[in-house]
Amino acid sequence: xxxxxxxxxLKHLLLVxxxxxxxxxxxxxxxxxxxxxxxxxxxxxxxxIHLSSSSLTSFANARIEAQDGEERVINLDHGDPTMYExxxxxxxxxxxxxxxxxxxxxxxxxxxxxxxxxxxxxxKEVVRLHKVVGNAITENRHIVVGTGSTQLFQAAxxxxxxxxxLEPISVVSAAPYYSSYPSITxxxxxxxxxxxxDAHSFKKEGPYIELVTSPNNPDGFVRQSVVNRSEGILVxxxxxxWPQYTSISFPADHDLMLFTVSKSTGHAGMRIGWAIVKDxxxxxxxxxxxxxxxxxxxxxxxxxxxxxxxxxxxxxxxSSSEGxxxxxxxxxxxxxxxxxxRLAVQKSGQFSVPEFAPQFCTFLGRDFKPQPAFAWLKCEQxxxxxxxxxxxxxxxxxxxxxxxxxxxxxxxxxTLKLSLLLIxxxxxxxxxxxWPQYTSISFPANHDLMLFTVSxxxxxxxx
Amino acid sequence: xxxxxxxxxLKHLLLVxxxxxxxxxxxxxxxxxxxxxxxxxxxxxxxxIHLSSSSLTSFANARIEAQDGEERVINLDHGDPTMYExxxxxxxxxxxxxxxxxxxxxxxxxxxxxxxxxxxxxxKEVVRLHKVVGNAITENRHIVVGTGSTQLFQAAxxxxxxxxxLEPISVVSAAPYYSSYPSITxxxxxxxxxxxxDAHSFKKEGPYIELVTSPNNPDGFVRQSVVNRSEGILVxxxxxxWPQYTSISFPADHDLMLFTVSKSTGHAGMRIGWAIVKDxxxxxxxxxxxxxxxxxxxxxxxxxxxxxxxxxxxxxxxSSSEGxxxxxxxxxxxxxxxxxxRLAVQKSGQFSVPEFAPQFCTFLGRDFKPQPAFAWLKCEQxxxxxxxxxxxxxxxxxxxxxxxxxxxxxxxxxTLKLSLLLIxxxxxxxxxxxWPQYTSISFPANHDLMLFTVSxxxxxxxx
Numbered sequence: 001x002x003x004x005x006x007x008x009x010l011k012h013l014l015l016v017x018x019x020x021x022x023x024x025x026x027x028x029x030x031x032x033x034x035x036x037x038x039x040x041x042x043x044x045x046x047x048x049i050h051l052s053s054s055s056l057t058s059f060a061n062a063r064i065e066a067q068d069g070e071e072r073v074i075n076l077d078h079g080d081p082t083m084y085e086x087x088x089x090x091x092x093x094x095x096x097x098x099x100x101x102x103x104x105x106x107x108x109x110x111x112x113x114x115x116x117x118x119x120x121x122x123x124k125e126v127v128r129l130h131k132v133v134g135n136a137i138t139e140n141r142h143i144v145v146g147t148g149s150t151q152l153f154q155a156a157x158x159x160x161x162x163x164x165x166l167e168p169i170s171v172v173s174a175a176p177y178y179s180s181y182p183s184i185t186x187x188x189x190x191x192x193x194x195x196x197x198d199a200h201s202f203k204k205e206g207p208y209i210e211l212v213t214s215p216n217n218p219d220g221f222v223r224q225s226v227v228n229r230s231e232g233i234l235v236x237x238x239x240x241x242w243p244q245y246t247s248i249s250f251p252a253d254h255d256l257m258l259f260t261v262s263k264s265t266g267h268a269g270m271r272i273g274w275a276i277v278k279d280x281x282x283x284x285x286x287x288x289x290x291x292x293x294x295x296x297x298x299x300x301x302x303x304x305x306x307x308x309x310x311x312x313x314x315x316x317x318x319s320s321s322e323g324x325x326x327x328x329x330x331x332x333x334x335x336x337x338x339x340x341x342r343l344a345v346q347k348s349g350q351f352s353v354p355e356f357a358p359q360f361c362t363f364l365g366r367d368f369k370p371q372p373a374f375a376w377l378k379c380e381q382x383x384x385x386x387x388x389x390x391x392x393x394x395x396x397x398x399x400x401x402x403x404x405x406x407x408x409x410x411x412x413x414x415t416l417k418l419s420l421l422l423i424x425x426x427x428x429x430x431x432x433x434x435w436p437q438y439t440s441i442s443f444p445a446n447h448d449l450m451l452f453t454v455s456x457x458x459x460x461x462x463x
Numbered sequence: 464x465x466x467x468x469x470x471x472x473l474k475h476l477l478l479v480x481x482x483x484x485x486x487x488x489x490x491x492x493x494x495x496x497x498x499x500x501x502x503x504x505x506x507x508x509x510x511x512i513h514l515s516s517s518s519l520t521s522f523a524n525a526r527i528e529a530q531d532g533e534e535r536v537i538n539l540d541h542g543d544p545t546m547y548e549x550x551x552x553x554x555x556x557x558x559x560x561x562x563x564x565x566x567x568x569x570x571x572x573x574x575x576x577x578x579x580x581x582x583x584x585x586x587k588e589v590v591r592l593h594k595v596v597g598n599a600i601t602e603n604r605h606i607v608v609g610t611g612s613t614q615l616f617q618a619a620x621x622x623x624x625x626x627x628x629l630e631p632i633s634v635v636s637a638a639p640y641y642s643s644y645p646s647i648t649x650x651x652x653x654x655x656x657x658x659x660x661d662a663h664s665f666k667k668e669g670p671y672i673e674l675v676t677s678p679n680n681p682d683g684f685v686r687q688s689v690v691n692r693s694e695g696i697l698v699x700x701x702x703x704x705w706p707q708y709t710s711i712s713f714p715a716d717h718d719l720m721l722f723t724v725s726k727s728t729g730h731a732g733m734r735i736g737w738a739i740v741k742d743x744x745x746x747x748x749x750x751x752x753x754x755x756x757x758x759x760x761x762x763x764x765x766x767x768x769x770x771x772x773x774x775x776x777x778x779x780x781x782s783s784s785e786g787x788x789x790x791x792x793x794x795x796x797x798x799x800x801x802x803x804x805r806l807a808v809q810k811s812g813q814f815s816v817p818e819f820a821p822q823f824c825t826f827l828g829r830d831f832k833p834q835p836a837f838a839w840l841k842c843e844q845x846x847x848x849x850x851x852x853x854x855x856x857x858x859x860x861x862x863x864x865x866x867x868x869x870x871x872x873x874x875x876x877x878t879l880k881l882s883l884l885l886i887x888x889x890x891x892x893x894x895x896x897x898w899p900q901y902t903s904i905s906f907p908a909n910h911d912l913m914l915f916t917v918s919x920x921x922x923x924x925x926x
Contacts, residue, residue, distance in 0.1 A: 081568070088565035095565075097763075101558025101771060102551035104732035105544070107725075147610050147734075147757040154756065158651065180755070187755045188621065189654030262570075269567035269762035271610075292643070292650045293617065294610040298761035299732035308564060 081373065083337075084266035087329045094311050097304045104299035114280065115144045115287045117296030125309035126259075126274050130251070132313045133327070133363050135241050137253040141276045142283035145297045146290060149239055149260035149273030153211075154184060154293070156256055156275065159285035160209055160233045161192035170196035170204055173211040174226045176219055178237070181211060199226045206231060212254075213237040215246045219354060220372025222246065239263040239273075244330035246370045247361035256282065261305050263373065265312060265326070270301040331364065334371040544836065546800075547729035550792045557774050560767045567762035577743065578607045578750045580759030588772035589722075589737050593714070595776045596790070596826050598704050600716040604739045605746035608760045609753060612702055612723035612736030616674075617647060617756070619719055619738065622748035623672055623696045624655035633659035633667055636674040637689045639682055641700070644674060662689045669694060675717075676700040678709045682817060683835025685709065702726040707793035709833045710824035719745065724768050726836065728775060728789070733764040794827065797834040 088095060109119045123143045130136040146152035161169045171185050175198040185195040196202060199210055210232050214223040217240065225234050236254040240246065242264050257276045262268035277283040290296065312326045342353060358367040551558060572582045586606050593599040609615035624632045634648050638661040648658040659665055662673055673695050677686040680703065688697050699717040703709065705727050720739045725731035740746040753759065775789045805816060819833040 085565050085568055088563075088568070091564055093563070096561060096563045098559060098561050099767060100551075100556070101554055101774070102548050105548055105551070105729050107731045109732075147761070148759075150755075151757045184755050187752070188651050191652030191654065266568050268570045269572075269759075271757055271759060271761045289650070292613075292647050293756070294614045294734055296611075296732075296734060298610070298734045298764040300763040300767050301761040304562060304763050311564070 081262055081266045081268055083333060084326075084330055087324075087326060088266070088308075090323070091311060091315075095304075095308050097307050099300055099303065104303070107296055109296070109299060109302070114142055114283050115290075117287075117290070117299075118143060118145045119299060119302040119306060122272075122274075122302040122306040122309075125306045125313065129264075129309045129313050130276075132316045133243065133248060134251050135243075135248045135363070136238065136257055136259070136276055137251045138276055141278055142280065144275040144277055144283055144286045144290070145302060146273045146275065147294055147297050148262065148271045149237065149258040149275075150180070150184065151290060151293065151297075152258050152273050152275045152286065153235070153237070155286035155289040156235045156258070156282075157185065157190075157193045157209065158289040159282045160235070160256075161190075162207065163192070165192075165207075168192055168194035170194060170202065170206075170208040171211065172196045172199040172202045172208055172227065173213065174199040174223065176216070177211070178213055178217045202227055207233065209233045209235060211235050211237060213239075215240040215370060215372055218372075218374045220246075220356065220370050220374060221354070222370070240373060243327045243361055243363045244334050245372055247359040247368060248363040249359060250362070255279065261308065265305075265308050266330075267305065267308060270305055271298065272301050272305040327363065331368075331371075334373075335368075338371045544725055544729045544731055546796060547789075547793055550787075550789060551729070551771075553786070554774060554778075558767075558771050560770050562763055562766065567766070570759055572759070572762060572765070577605055577746050578753075580750075580753070580762075581606060581608045582762060582765040582769060585735075585737075585765040585769040585772075588769045588776065591776050592727075592772045593739075595779045596706065596711060597714050598706075598711045598826070599701065599720055599722070599739055600714045601739055604741055605743065607738040607740055607746055607749045607753070608765060609736045609738065610757055610760050611725065611734045612700065612721040612738075613643075613647065614753060614756065614760075615721050615736050615738045615749065616698070616700070618749035618752040619698045619721070619745075620648065620653075620656045620672065621752040622745045623698070623719075624653075625670065626655070628655075628670075631655055631657035633657060633665065633669075633671040634674065635659045635662040635665045635671055635690065636676065637662040637686065639679070640674070641676055641680045665690055670696065672696045672698060674698050674700060676702070678703040678833060678835055681837045683709075683819065683833050683837060684817070685833070703836060706790045706824055706826045707797050708835055710822040710831060711826040712822060713825070718742065724771065728768075728771050729793075730768065730771060733768055734761065735764050735768040790826065794831075794834075797836075798831075801834045 107117065109117050110123075113120075113123075122145060126143055127138045130138050144152065144155065146155060157171065168191055171181075171193050172195075173181055177198075182195040182197075185193060193209065196204065196208070202208065208227065208229075208231065210225050210227050212223055212225050212234055214236065215221060216223050217237075220240075225232065234254060234256070236252065236257045238252055238257050239260050240263055241248070241252060241259075245263075255278045258273060259276070260273035261270055262273075275283075275286060277286065315323065315326045356370040358369045360367050570580065572580050573586075576583075576586075585608060589606055590601045593601050607615065607618065609618060620634065631654055634644075634656050635658075636644055640661075645658040645660075648656060656672065659667065659671070665671065671690065671692075671694065673688050673690050675686055675688050675697055677699065678684060679686050680700075683703075688695065697717060697719070699715065699720045701715055701720050702723050703726055704711070704715060704722075708726075718741045721736060722739070723736035724733055725736075738746075738749060740749065778786065778789045821830040821832045823830050
């Protein structure tokens, strides 16, 4: 999940960083009149605003109304990985699921399994997909399904914490870490576990839990544990260890690994994640937590996820006649976005993005550089540092056909003429339709930073 | 959810009580050979056991195999409200949902709502159903959706607990209470709230949270708060405040009310519940908890629940040509089960069930006695008390066509010839098919307590 990264425990580096989810849905709300523009055209509130049926146009209209002086807010609190929508549209009915009203009434899915609410079909497709991609060992492991990997993270904390310790076990992760780790860990002030911050500076004796997110959210780097003491218990969050984001170097074989459909296939709305767990007692305790927390996990979504994973695996078979491999598609999509992003960042002169070394991917059979779901922008202008914070509560937004230019709140904008760039939910090939063959041109766009693509102007997609 | 009730805080009454979920799915596991008989025929493990396609027969087979000396275990840990399955089958495609692979990718459902992950269609149908049934006020209230009402209960605790108190707030409920309340409340040893037991004996000064379950799980009685101090905060669990279980006397109008589809429509596998909340700040905090806990709630299940609730409301419209009202159907189903249960209990001479006073139901327009989803059996034989406990870990089960006879562990059985009765998931009209016109008679059934229904013997359903 993409989320703005709070600058925590970063010491000597005066990085003012903003984690931008490249695949973010930009939800545009007209605050003043409560006009809602949903990116999904199915939910567009047609009563309040003039919209065509195309979500693309809805953004254009949003921009025009912004010219009228109304405020816009983009929800940056959560990234929203809807960028693979087009793939699933192309696949048509292959992933359509039909659930009759009398199905899945029961709480139970498989009473012979430790995780009794795990749909066998979903478990089967999880195992198959890991085998096809080669990114995790599943043999002789337990699979525990969760309402997203967030619930599984909490289940892991519950399962790994000593139940009768005098004080809560420390939970650490190397900075920069996923911004929600501290708030999830500490939200109930648990007596079992407690957030203890940056793993780099963790010195306390005794047992601890270290979260290893690899590739990391928000900076995209491949990671290993950093504390390395005998009493450490590791939880590996491998949500992004898929070939669209990073090279698959080996099948991961850690004690407890977390995955989620929201990052692998883009189906965040399902709220389905899974854990691969070596230790039987840990799997039992994780199951117990989910039983106490939500008495299992939506069967409807598990069945749907099973179908989606199956289509992904099918699309990767060498003999597949099912069209393009999902991972080829999503990999190329991210590659294009990173190309555009690097170009924009380079032109801005105000920001930079990390440089990654290429690595061989056993799945795609070639070298490539990591292309994370987040672009961790570094501001290169020292005088701008104090003003980056307010960017997160900006009040003014201009949006050109899905390529969004965020101008900072007026005062800051007037002072520094900063602008931030976000790439929307839409496919890059859909982004640059502000040309007369697509729409009426109301005024010349005039922003600090604008991106277009040749393919939509001239039709030369191959350039 | 039905769960065996642990005898907690009951003082002078030597009630040995067992909460039996009348609508329990009896999952029969062949422990010795890991043979699994799923009550849902779709999931029957056909490789390991000879089963006909009918789940009814699967129970019969289970019995026959039990005669061969193999052990059976029934999962009594959770009740499983699948008793309305037949209704949903009868309704056919009305509640069938089709979800294409590209739908519901986003985390977000309605960014204009405090509960941003609430599907508008689901919210609309919740409001409509409460209006149709007249069991809760929804006007000017917030609706918060949860992964079952269990998650909403925790969200409520999070929202209602002072964040900066020196010690956790006490959470109480009048005994007998839902057996999972203590373990859910204390599982993470939260510093925000702490289980404080029976509300009747709660004397501590200061703020507290009282859970009022009405009708109550496990005893079915209508309840009000019992502590009644100014610093009390109430959470009303109204999961069973529907006309199949109890008379609807008035639209409930409490500060925080919890409902769930598992009890109202029987769709436990969806994991969908909702809270009706007066206070905006409480609704915000509950939403925050669910965001931290699971980043929202399965969209697939919300959309499916919306469709199911819509069909329920439609079926209740006076002008409906949609067949039988869901609540008439489910009410009658429970009425029949209670009739059978009372008959059996009366004949046993060993147990009794509570007597309820009839009350006028504004929805059904007539008086009736409560017919809870649980039958709380009281053992009337004092000498049997020490032996009731082991019933919960019984190892022997005989099952006649879905009417299950639980014989206690051998020693106890030999000593006291006790037997317990459970009613299965199946419709009463399906229960008593151990007659030659339906199945081959292998041996004369020989148990302490056996139930048959005239309708299946003679076809005189009206008797």
